[in-house]
Amino acid sequence: MKASLNERRNFLTLILLLTFLFSLFAIDNEKGIVHSGGWATLQRLFSSLLQLDLSVALLTLAFKSSLLTFAYALLTLSLALIGGFFLAIFASGVFIPSTVLQAVARAILGFLRAIHELIWAWFFVAAVGLNPIGAVFALAIPYSGYLGKIFADTLQAVPHKPIAALKQAGATPLQLLFYGYLPQALPMMLSYTMYRLECAIRSSSVLSFVGLGGIGMQIQLSLQDLRYDQVWTFLIFLVGLIVLIDRWSYAVRKRVK
Numbered sequence: 001m002k003a004s005l006n007e008r009r010n011f012l013t014l015i016l017l018l019t020f021l022f023s024l025f026a027i028d029n030e031k032g033i034v035h036s037g038g039w040a041t042l043q044r045l046f047s048s049l050l051q052l053d054l055s056v057a058l059l060t061l062a063f064k065s066s067l068l069t070f071a072y073a074l075l076t077l078s079l080a081l082i083g084g085f086f087l088a089i090f091a092s093g094v095f096i097p098s099t100v101l102q103a104v105a106r107a108i109l110g111f112l113r114a115i116h117e118l119i120w121a122w123f124f125v126a127a128v129g130l131n132p133i134g135a136v137f138a139l140a141i142p143y144s145g146y147l148g149k150i151f152a153d154t155l156q157a158v159p160h161k162p163i164a165a166l167k168q169a170g171a172t173p174l175q176l177l178f179y180g181y182l183p184q185a186l187p188m189m190l191s192y193t194m195y196r197l198e199c200a201i202r203s204s205s206v207l208s209f210v211g212l213g214g215i216g217m218q219i220q221l222s223l224q225d226l227r228y229d230q231v232w233t234f235l236i237f238l239v240g241l242i243v244l245i246d247r248w249s250y251a252v253r254k255r256v257k
Helices: 002-026 040-052 058-091 099-114 117-128 132-156 163-168 173-209 215-224 228-256
Strands: none
Touching: 058 099, 058 132, 058 173, 058 215, 058 228, 099 117, 099 132, 117 132, 117 173, 132 173, 132 215, 163 173, 173 215, 173 228
């Protein structure tokens, strides 16, 4: 049995390796990987890292833009939590054990996360124009799918002995959810939610082109002006924001355990 399993693993590894090599040869590189001015641009970009723009005006702008990005990310995640949590309750079957309802809820979650936030952003741009509200919903919709999928799987994977004990004591489905499933699933759900908050910050930076503003828009403007010294300053603030969220996540998880 072990030999058969190892053979299948080796065969799969070989297939993946051949696919990777084939993809390298399939790339059209007749014009070269980097265009004629690419190396000079890269040299200027990385040399600007040693000449950061640390003026008071730019640091103030970077700080305010970082706060705005965090606010949008937090609003996005709050909306996604509401939608994802309720869909997860039905997709997991822990509240209403219906196969049909589970299938429908999981299909909705799959649809939400199958479409990238950039595509949702294009839809909302066509509907409401360059508006922060459209950008927030463009992020919240797929994030509802991500959170709902993980929440549903986490609820289904909790140990069933405490649940069985509550059922024998006559607990209602709502009591089973709040006193049986959620206390066991909460650490994992919270950990994934904090991770998605980091992703929301990065995504909100990318979606600056649809009117979201924040640190992403400042990076975009500085890139257009070829002010790489400012780009690095904004990037440092963005990285710092992610690190602070990571430390916050660690502190919250530590208290929940």
